[in-house]
Amino acid sequence: MGTAVTKQELTNDIASFIGEGVHTALRKCCDSAASTRAWNAISELPPEEWSACTRAAAEVIVDWLVDEGHITLQAKRQKRGT
Secondary structure, three states, X not given: OOOOOEHHHHHHHHHHHHHHHHHHHHHHHOOOHHHHHHHHHHHHXXXXXXXXXXXXXXXXXXXXXXXXXXXXXXXXXXOOOO
């Protein structure tokens, strides 16, 4: 990665893209019984529960990327003036 990023920042970014990607894919391709069931189930979740699902998936992805040596994360953002 070109820019240093924290685990929390990367996890948040990936979770956001997972949520958007799944939503878009199901909305645009909801032409089978399975995709319709998935869309309906996700649509019925409260937003905070869907966010928890995408965050859990993002955490697994980030951990795998770090464990496999694909990325190195910045430990913590430094506060300005410290």
